[in-house]
Amino acid sequence: MRTPDDFLRAKSAVHRGGDGTRMPPINRRPLSPCQTVPQIHERLRTGAKTIVIDHRGEDPLELTDAELVDGITIRIVGVSRVMITRLAPETKRSAQIVATDAARAQIFGHTTLFAYGNAHTDAFDTTRVRATNRATNNLVDDSYGEVGEDTTTYAYDNATVHSYDQAAVHATDRVSLVHHSSTPAEVEHGVTVFGPARNNIRLRPKDARAE
Structure with a gap:
């Protein structure tokens, strides 16, 4: 499986001269970010392999399988504010989706998202979130999160969370938490806690849920 560094690492284009000799990389001018779905479609039509989205509208930009090409x-x-719905099951060739800076994403279906910086993610259905830095996540339904560094995660329903580093987790309902974090997790009765830090928890009364 590719790591986030793999798909974020830019690849220099190498071409050859007419005699087959190796030529210096071509320095291509970076494309401006997309703000609309038609702009994304145009980039895809021209063969773009990386799509940068900087959407500043009040309404979230909605991405579906039509934009999430392999x-x-x-x-x-x-x-940016985006809503991402992937209905097709993911494969190794599926689009890699990254949210960073102060972007906010709502994800549905089979979507997997990598969250960095101060990104905020609301995950529903059977989606998956892998979060680092200072990202904040809300996991509901049957979603799954791998959270590390200084992230903050609120988990509800039947969500599953794997926590690492100093990640802060607040869990309720029937959440399953595999806890490796040095930060005590706040959990309610009904949460199942596994992992080497399973005793590093604080039991929270049900009437004192975190906002």
């Missing part, structure tokens, strides 16, 4: 990276930056 073999591309979608990078959501700035203060």
Whole structure:
């Protein structure tokens, strides 16, 4: 499986001269970020492998399978607000989706999202979130999260969370938590806690849920 560094790492284009000799990389001018779905479609039509989204509208930009084509990276930056719904099951070739800066994403279906910076993610259905830095996540339904560094995660329903580093987790309902974090997790009765830090928890009364 590719790591986030793999798909965020830019690849220099190498071409050859007419005699087959190796030529210096071509320095291509970076494309401006997309703000609308038609702009994304145009980039895809021209063969773009990386789509940067910087959407500043009040209404979230809605992405579906039509935009999440195989073999591309979608990078959501700035203060973008997006809704992402992947109905097709993921494969190794599926689009890699990254949210960073102060972007806010709501994800549905089979979507997997990598969250960095101060990104905020609301995950529903059977979606998956892998979060680092200072990202904040709300996991509901049957969603799954791998959270590390200084992230904060609120987990509800039947969500599953794997916590690492100093990640803060607040869990309720029937959540399953595999706890490796050095930060005590706040949990309610009904949460199942596993992992080497399973005793590093604080039991929270049901009438004192975190906002």
